[in-house]
Amino acid sequence: MHQPTTQARPSLYYRYQIFQPWLPSAHPAQDRKKVVIVGSGPAGMVAALELARLGVPSVILSSEQQVSQGSRAIVFTRRSMEILQQVGVAERMTENGLPWRFGNSYYRGQRVFRMEAPHDPDDRFFPMLNIQQQFMEQYLLETCQASPLIDFRWGNKVTQVAQDSELARVSVDTPEGPYTLETDWLIAADGGRSEIRAAMNLKMEGSSYEGFFVIADIRIDLPLPTERLAYFDPDWNPGNTILMHREPHGIWRVDYQLPPGETPEEALRPESLKQRIDAQLAMIGHAGVPWEMDWNSVYSARNLTLPDYVQGRVLFTGDAAHLLPIFGVRGANTAFQDAQSLAWHLAFVVKGLASKKLLANHSRERVGAAREIIAEAGKSTRFMAPPSPGFRLLRDAVLSLSLTEAFVRPLYHWRTSRPHEYADSALNSLGDDNALFQSGPAHGAPPQNICLGSNDFLLDHLGGGFDLLYFTQAATIPESLQQVVTAIRARGVPLKIIAIGNTERVAGADLTLADADGHFRQRYGVSTSGAAYLLRPDQHVCARWLTLDANRLQAALNIALPQS
Numbered sequence: 001m002h003q004p005t006t007q008a009r010p011s012l013y014y015r016y017q018i019f020q021p022w023l024p025s026a027h028p029a030q031d032r033k034k035v036v037i038v039g040s041g042p043a044g045m046v047a048a049l050e051l052a053r054l055g056v057p058s059v060i061l062s063s064e065q066q067v068s069q070g071s072r073a074i075v076f077t078r079r080s081m082e083i084l085q086q087v088g089v090a091e092r093m094t095e096n097g098l099p100w101r102f103g104n105s106y107y108r109g110q111r112v113f114r115m116e117a118p119h120d121p122d123d124r125f126f127p128m129l130n131i132q133q134q135f136m137e138q139y140l141l142e143t144c145q146a147s148p149l150i151d152f153r154w155g156n157k158v159t160q161v162a163q164d165s166e167l168a169r170v171s172v173d174t175p176e177g178p179y180t181l182e183t184d185w186l187i188a189a190d191g192g193r194s195e196i197r198a199a200m201n202l203k204m205e206g207s208s209y210e211g212f213f214v215i216a217d218i219r220i221d222l223p224l225p226t227e228r229l230a231y232f233d234p235d236w237n238p239g240n241t242i243l244m245h246r247e248p249h250g251i252w253r254v255d256y257q258l259p260p261g262e263t264p265e266e267a268l269r270p271e272s273l274k275q276r277i278d279a280q281l282a283m284i285g286h287a288g289v290p291w292e293m294d295w296n297s298v299y300s301a302r303n304l305t306l307p308d309y310v311q312g313r314v315l316f317t318g319d320a321a322h323l324l325p326i327f328g329v330r331g332a333n334t335a336f337q338d339a340q341s342l343a344w345h346l347a348f349v350v351k352g353l354a355s356k357k358l359l360a361n362h363s364r365e366r367v368g369a370a371r372e373i374i375a376e377a378g379k380s381t382r383f384m385a386p387p388s389p390g391f392r393l394l395r396d397a398v399l400s401l402s403l404t405e406a407f408v409r410p411l412y413h414w415r416t417s418r419p420h421e422y423a424d425s426a427l428n429s430l431g432d433d434n435a436l437f438q439s440g441p442a443h444g445a446p447p448q449n450i451c452l453g454s455n456d457f458l459l460d461h462l463g464g465g466f467d468l469l470y471f472t473q474a475a476t477i478p479e480s481l482q483q484v485v486t487a488i489r490a491r492g493v494p495l496k497i498i499a500i501g502n503t504e505r506v507a508g509a510d511l512t513l514a515d516a517d518g519h520f521r522q523r524y525g526v527s528t529s530g531a532a533y534l535l536r537p538d539q540h541v542c543a544r545w546l547t548l549d550a551n552r553l554q555a556a557l558n559i560a561l562p563q564s
């Protein structure tokens with residue numbers, strides 16, 4: 001019998017709530033479900049919320065009775081916030097998080113590089129926001145609980161999965177014993193140690209790095225702004241790297257590399273932690289400031305992905321699908337993009353609006369994203385923790401040259417999580433004008449946000465299906481385009497027309513956004529009336545035209561929604 005702990009996890013800043021387990025005896029016999037999601041981390045909950053937005057019900061099974069332990073993810077990117085806006089939790093994240101956009105790299109006591117992440121007036125969200133994962137999970141949970149389409153089951157541990165071509169059969173253990181669920185589709189969002197992945201004997205591809213890092217979250221009052229701090233080769237930890245981040249509630253994360261050969265057990269001894277944290281504080285000029293330990297752990301860098309996220313009726317997402325390196329805040333940020341992508345592709349299959357080819361496309365796109373991340377993150381990992389004498393020699397040359405030579409300093413910059421552009425997606429239009437545009441978001445890119453007025457942005461108005469951005473000076477959307485839209489809507493496909501260009505309402509559009517000064521047109525690379533962009537439900541561009549007509553729109557929709 002599964003007995004998850006009912007003791008609240010310790011924390012200096014977060015009050016854990018214990019939720020009641022879902023017990024089969026309190027519910028009628030279980031009918032077959034459309035979607036069951038294993039895991040209530042960021043990937044599982046965002047997938048459920050996105051599915052619900054598209055009208056698809058799901059059951060979330062969570063083995064625990066409280067949100068995740070310790071401070072895990074703390075840095076969330078702008079794109080993550082845009083996705084979280086879609087599922088309704090961005091406002092609470094912004095209210096309670098710490099925004100930032102500068103990073104500082106230090107070597108031999110000198111700041112050798114200052115990273116400045118661009119922040120445009122058209123962006124609603126900062127490039128980065130720091131907030132602990134528990135808060136993010138709590139906001140997602142409360143939103144899930146408010147949805148009539150999400151059946152959230154605490155204390156329900158999946159112990160076995162079987163499948164045939166029609167369905168998956170899931171064995172679930174609870175504090176009062178087991179029950180079985182049948183489902184058309186099973187989403188495995190059960191995290192990095194995915195037991196479903198292991199039980200299905202699926203092998204991940206890629207490599208792991210040998211070095212270990214300690215993460216320690218401490219409560220301390222430091223008079224420093226919210227900016228990333230990176231220290232290379234300091235006297236107290238020769239050859240190694242230390243990172244520091246401010247978190248809400250007076251918490252700081254100190255993240256340091258261990259000398260080769262030191263075991264995690266040695267590293268996590270209280271005396272070892274104290275000595276190193278004190279040394280780091282002394283180095284940055286704050287020796288003797290009192291601090292308290294909240295949480296610590298050891299991790300290593302892994303660069304692994306499943307080669308296919310669709311395994312029959314079982315769909316892998318988030319950490320269950322891939323394990324990404326630590327540098328560049330990629331785990332949760334990538335999990336949001338995975339979940340958002342999976343949810344719309346799956347919802348359209350579940351609703352019979354497209355064939356299973358959509359799922360194959362999802363896998364291809366997201367495996368491509370994981371591979372891109374792995375390649376980029378491998379570079380930063382090799383810089384932060386050189387894996388061989390050759391890499392160390394090169395890295396040390398950059399460090400020492402950077403003291404005097406400005407040209408090597410940008411080599412300190414490591415790329416953080418960013419949305420993958422699905423430039424080669426099978427859903428991109430073949431006959432549009434993508435190649436003729438000089439600027440604006442291209443095939444597969446996420447949209448460029450636009451500030452429309454005070455506290456009013458383009459992305460506030462998108463979502464819940466396809467969006468057609470139609471640039472026009474006319475008073476009406478052409479009748480032939482309206483006919484295509486009406487016909488596709490009649491099939492159940494959600495598609496919104498947003499007219500851009502007139503201050504007066506454009507007849508036939510669901511919404512008109514004024515572009516009096518042409519700023520919107522300029523950012524989208526459009527100069528003529530009749531140009532358009534088609535955005536998929538995850539907002540990525542799948543077609544764009546300098547002039548749109550009904551045939552071209554129909555052709556793009558046929559490609560984006562394969563039927564056979």
Ligand SMILES: Cc1cc2nc3c(=O)[nH]c(=O)nc-3n(C[C@H](O)[C@H](O)[C@H](O)COP(=O)(O)OP(=O)(O)OC[C@H]3O[C@@H](n4cnc5c(N)ncnc54)[C@H](O)[C@@H]3O)c2cc1C
Nearest residue numbers: 039040041042043063073074075158191318319331332333
């Ligand atoms: C120390 C640390 C620091 C990190 N910092 C960052 C950061 O700054 N930025 C960032 O983007 N990422 C960061 N990450 C990574 C981030 O925490 C993960 O990538 C993210 O939580 C993955 O989300 P997920 O939903 O895929 O999996 P998880 O969050 O691991 O969720 C898995 C869920 O599945 C449940 N589960 C597991 N097995 C079963 C089962 N058999 N039955 C039912 N339920 C089950 C678990 O209880 C859990 O709810 C960090 C991670 C760690 C460990």
